[in-house]
């Protein structure tokens with residue numbers, strides 16, 4: 014299968030490496046530092062199960078998606094529109110485009126720019142770039158893909174490559190469940206720059222998380238989303254299974270990069286406003302992260 018990865022970062026390089034290792038033709042579109050390393054040394058995957066380099070083709074140009082049967086769209090939610098516009102002129106009309114991103118609105122925004130169907134994907138992985146052209150797998154890797162024509166074939170290729178990939182007609186609920194977990198942890202962990210295990214020991218932290226989650230559940234209900242059972246239990250589990258983890262929002266802030274907060278708590282408060290559901294806790298968490306982002310970008314308040 015001819016596969017392109019748009020956004021050669023942690024997620025794109027992980028699934029790209031797994032598919033390339035299984036013999037698929039993989040082309041990655043990414044930043045010069047990673048592209049140069051991949052062209053020179055291949056794409057290196059470091060995981061408990063397997064470590065090594067796989068040959069891939071790599072380019073900094075969005076034209077790298079030309080001719081691909083499957084495109085894994087793996088940029089941050091903040092880059093969706095801009096990247097889609099770069100990719101659109103090169104994309105085959107019958108390519109299967111899969112969004113592997115956090116947030117529930119990427120598919121809609123991407124499809125509007127591309128003028129073609131986009132398949133939602135939920136990513137349950139812990140992966141990070143460990144250097145130019147090097148991706149480190151820390152755990153997980155499961156994918157849930159939305160039901161769509163031809164998608165079972167892609168899921169089969171992923172499974173044969175060692176990725177636990179399922180197809181579900183209830184992917185919207187799964188995406189929202191992930192969004193709700195992000196709304197509970199990401200901003201709090203970013204504001205105090207603390208891992209989850211420590212975070213939840215703070216006074217009233219569980220109560221704040223519960224309030225944020227309840228608001229999200231109310232917004233999802235008003236939006237007609239069928240959530241899976243056990244949302245709060247799933248949220249509680251994260252502090253136990255990942256006590257040493259800081260959120261991706263915390264990592265973005267620490268690196269001075271824009272975070273995805275507008276597509277996490279920010280999305281919930283916009284959707285809540287549209288649907289007449291109050292979201293004061295999500296609004297406060299969003300506002301605090303935005304203030305921190307501005308401070309880190311040099312827009313400090315006078316005095």
Ligand SMILES: NC(=O)C1=CN([C@@H]2O[C@H](COP(=O)(O)OP(=O)(O)OC[C@H]3O[C@@H](n4cnc5c(N)ncnc54)[C@H](OP(=O)(O)O)[C@@H]3O)[C@@H](O)[C@H]2O)C=CC1
Nearest residue numbers: 020021022023024043087088090096114115136138139140
């Ligand atoms: N990392 C993880 O474990 C998980 C991540 N996710 C989600 O997956 C998505 C991707 O995350 P992740 O892989 O961590 O992010 P990364 O920032 O590691 O990867 C995205 C890469 O794409 C690059 N990029 C952005 N726009 C373009 C473009 N137009 N052309 C070429 N390259 C581009 C970025 O460069 P630059 O930074 O310079 O813009 C970056 O190197 C996010 O929505 C995230 O929330 C979900 C589950 C787990």
Ligand SMILES: CC(C)(CO)C(=O)C(=O)O
Nearest residue numbers: 195198258259260261262
């Ligand atoms: C699941 C969680 C909260 C794990 O860190 C995450 O997706 C993130 O940090 O963005």
